[in-house]
Amino acid sequence: MTTPSGDTAMLAVRYEDVEAIMRDPRFTRDLSAPGSPSLFPGDSLSADRSFLVNMDGPDHRRLRRIVAAAFTPKRAEQWRPEIRAIVDELLDPIEQAGPPADLINDLAFPLPVRIICRQLGVPAQDSVRFRAWVEAFLSVSGKSPEQRDLAMKEFTEYTVELLARHRAEPGDDLVDHLINARDADDRLSEDELVSMTRGLIVAGNETIANALSRVVLVLLMRPQIWRTLVDDPSLIPAAVEELLRVNPPGRIGLLRMATEDVEIPSGVIRKGQGVLSPLIAAGHDPSVFPDPEEFRLDRPGNSLVFGAGPHFCLGANLARVELQESLAALTERMPGLRLTVPPEELPWSTGLWAVSLRGLPVTW
Numbered sequence: 001m002t003t004p005s006g007d008t009a010m011l012a013v014r015y016e017d018v019e020a021i022m023r024d025p026r027f028t029r030d031l032s033a034p035g036s037p038s039l040f041p042g043d044s045l046s047a048d049r050s051f052l053v054n055m056d057g058p059d060h061r062r063l064r065r066i067v068a069a070a071f072t073p074k075r076a077e078q079w080r081p082e083i084r085a086i087v088d089e090l091l092d093p094i095e096q097a098g099p100p101a102d103l104i105n106d107l108a109f110p111l112p113v114r115i116i117c118r119q120l121g122v123p124a125q126d127s128v129r130f131r132a133w134v135e136a137f138l139s140v141s142g143k144s145p146e147q148r149d150l151a152m153k154e155f156t157e158y159t160v161e162l163l164a165r166h167r168a169e170p171g172d173d174l175v176d177h178l179i180n181a182r183d184a185d186d187r188l189s190e191d192e193l194v195s196m197t198r199g200l201i202v203a204g205n206e207t208i209a210n211a212l213s214r215v216v217l218v219l220l221m222r223p224q225i226w227r228t229l230v231d232d233p234s235l236i237p238a239a240v241e242e243l244l245r246v247n248p249p250g251r252i253g254l255l256r257m258a259t260e261d262v263e264i265p266s267g268v269i270r271k272g273q274g275v276l277s278p279l280i281a282a283g284h285d286p287s288v289f290p291d292p293e294e295f296r297l298d299r300p301g302n303s304l305v306f307g308a309g310p311h312f313c314l315g316a317n318l319a320r321v322e323l324q325e326s327l328a329a330l331t332e333r334m335p336g337l338r339l340t341v342p343p344e345e346l347p348w349s350t351g352l353w354a355v356s357l358r359g360l361p362v363t364w
């Protein structure tokens with residue numbers, strides 16, 4: 001395919017190719033060398049050389065080890081009650097005001113940013129600024145390069161101040177863990193520390209907001225499945241996996257480049273060639289998921305929605321808990337939930353990076 005920046009890239013469409021590309025370290029995410037392909041002009045996420053997802057090899061492993069302890073399944077489970085409490089806090093005013101409501105503005109967007117605020121130990125009211133920065137950072141078509149640069153500058157300044165505050169008054173937040181990992185044996189450079197904090201804010205926001213809105217949309221378009229979950233909430237964890245497979249938040253995925261000729265199941269990718277491995281393609285490969293558009297609660301296998309290999313999503317456990325608790329609260333508190341407009345009238349963003357719902361009007 002031709003990318004929006006005019007480069008060519010191979011597009012993997014089979015499960016085994018997507019998985020091979022994601023697992024093989026010979027496909028690099030470091031696209032900083034001159035002549036490397038790019039996905040679109042002004043791809044600011046890929047340009048951040050000190051963020052995890054753009055690094056390879058020992059540097060990547062070192063950074064990942066430092067933050068991994070904050071994202072284990074156990075840690076995510078510890079967060080579960082607090083996540084449910086935040087979901088309930090967001091649903092209270094919606095319920096009190098009565099229908100209709102917009103689940104994007106009132107739940108999907110505020111939720112992940114509120115959770116990240118708690119994890120980073122910053123006030124919840126800062127979430128409004130995070131949201132604006134993250135949006136400017138990720139959506140390419142909506143903002144001018146100047147607007148994006150300004151957002152990036154403010155975001156960086158905020159992160160630097162946040163780190164300084166935590167240095168002055170240490171606590172037990174994620175930021176403190178990152179600072180200690182650096183200060184104790186100098187493993188994170190200052191740039192890496194800023195980037196990691198900023199990167200976690202970005203990585204944990206749009207993805208969850210997008211995933212939650214898509215997950216709820218799929219359910220509201222299949223009312224019989226919604227009813228099944230209302231009647232039996234123990235099915236919610238399995239439903240989340242299948243919902244993410246059917247309608248994953250990431251569309252095209254991140255661009256990689258072959259550092260040498262690499263053989264994957266469908267052929268050879270030549271050195272220097274850009275390659276995309278969209279996870280939606282993996283999750284819809286009919287040889288792995290027969291009748292892929294059909295929602296089935298008993299599908300075996302992994303749809304790769306959180307990636308695979310060295311860059312496997314660090315936030316997967318947390319993301320699962322956030323989605324499960326959101327569905328648990330919605331099915332319990334709003335069992336009659338339904339859309340107020342036909343699905344084809346729903347507004348979508350025009351961002352190249354993340355195509356997301358801009359409104360989800362519902363009643364109950």
Ligand code: HEM
Nearest residue numbers: 052053203204207208211254305306307311313314315319
């Ligand atoms: C449903 C929500 C989410 C989905 C579908 C998702 C998906 C992914 C995928 C597919 C990757 C791998 C990208 C690649 O290798 O090309 C990834 C990486 C990553 N994700 Fe997530 N993610 C989600 C939520 C989160 C959250 C909540 C956080 C953090 C709080 C997070 C943090 C990260 C980080 C740091 C990486 C880079 C890991 C590395 O390079 O070692 N993600 N995510």
